[in-house]
Amino acid sequence: xxxxxxxxxxxxxGPNPSTSFxxxxxxxxxxxxxxxxxxxxxEPLDPTFVSVTYGAGGTSQERTVRITARxxxxxxxRPVGHLTLVAQTKGEIESVLKQYAAAGVDDVLxxxxxxxxxxxxxxxxxxxxxxHAIDLVELAAELGGFCIGxxxxxxxxxxxxxxxxxxxxxxxxxxxxxxxxxxQLFFRASDxxxxxxxxxxxxxDIPIVPGIMPILNFSQVARMAELSGAELPxxxxxxxxxxxxxxxxxxxxxxxxxxxxxxxLLAGGAPGLHFITLNxxxxxxEIFEALRADGLV
Numbered sequence: 001x002x003x004x005x006x007x008x009x010x011x012x013x014g015p016n017p018s019t020s021f022x023x024x025x026x027x028x029x030x031x032x033x034x035x036x037x038x039x040x041x042x043e044p045l046d047p048t049f050v051s052v053t054y055g056a057g058g059t060s061q062e063r064t065v066r067i068t069a070r071x072x073x074x075x076x077x078r079p080v081g082h083l084t085l086v087a088q089t090k091g092e093i094e095s096v097l098k099q100y101a102a103a104g105v106d107d108v109l110x111x112x113x114x115x116x117x118x119x120x121x122x123x124x125x126x127x128x129x130x131x132h133a134i135d136l137v138e139l140a141a142e143l144g145g146f147c148i149g150x151x152x153x154x155x156x157x158x159x160x161x162x163x164x165x166x167x168x169x170x171x172x173x174x175x176x177x178x179x180x181x182x183x184q185l186f187f188r189a190s191d192x193x194x195x196x197x198x199x200x201x202x203x204x205d206i207p208i209v210p211g212i213m214p215i216l217n218f219s220q221v222a223r224m225a226e227l228s229g230a231e232l233p234x235x236x237x238x239x240x241x242x243x244x245x246x247x248x249x250x251x252x253x254x255x256x257x258x259x260x261x262x263x264x265l266l267a268g269g270a271p272g273l274h275f276i277t278l279n280x281x282x283x284x285x286e287i288f289e290a291l292r293a294d295g296l297v
Contacts, residue, residue, distance in 0.1 A: 008147050009179045011048050012207035018048035018272030019297055023279050025063040041281035051080040069103030081105045084113025085130050097143055109149040110136040134173050141177030152181040152208050154191035158229040167198035174206040181206055182274050184228050185213040187236050189264040210265050213276040214283050215254030218244045259290045266296050
């Protein structure tokens with residue numbers, strides 16, 4: 001694994017688009033076996049990095065750290081460790097950062113995280129914890145040795161006062177030490193580019209990598225979009241709703257729509273693509289291969 005974390009950000013700032021894959025921590029050993037098969041399937045695509053999220057409400061922390069460390073130790077891929085503030089003291093959060101460092105994981109994506117009641121539930125910080133993602137950025141920067149990433153929200157964070165305020169928060173995180181951002185899922189390239197314009201207008205050039213989730217299961221993605229505050233646009237619904245009871249047709253259309261979204265993003269200057277894999281490799285590989293055939297990745 002590379003030890004110079006600057007080269008990671010240099011890729012995001014370089015002329016060629018990055019590709020990265022996001023996994024989530026499985027709930028059991030069977031799910032973990034599926035995940036490792038997926039990791040094995042995607043490793044030959046030579047991603048710039050891969051990341052492993054926390055479970056809902058900050059759960060699965062131990063498994064997340066262990067899987068991230070194993071990726072660092074046993075694969076050629078560069079792992080990014082996730083970290084949230086949910087239900088943790090400042091001391092516990094600092095301990096996780098030190099666990100990552102000890103495992104050779106010096107790239108972290110730091111997030112406030114969703115409350116245990118879900119993204120729409122009121123945020124309640126731990127009495128001995130921290131309030132905002134910027135606090136976590138500052139802690140990781142203070143400990144040193146980390147390349148720090150943060151979340152970005154093309155349609156605004158659900159708690160943001162406005163889209164402009166949301167952009168100001170991202171810029172503040174960059175000023176505190178964040179070196180790149182990865183967006184929440186979205187379905188319109190225009191929403192992504194509007195976010196980039198808002199951030200650039202504030203004089204901030206932090207690379208903002210779009211997060212891509214193809215619609216493979218209509219009800220699942222609709223639920224995730226609703227919880228995260230992302231809109232399923234009418235132009236997407238018009239293509240999916242008529243076929244929503246045909247799983248194969250939904251999957252094919254979802255991959256087609258996601259592939260076109262990726263083309264539009266790269267054509268507009270996005271620094272790369274971050275695929276939310278849901279621990280399955282086939283759809284990601286199909287999109288990747290289509291983009292490679294176009295000469296885009």
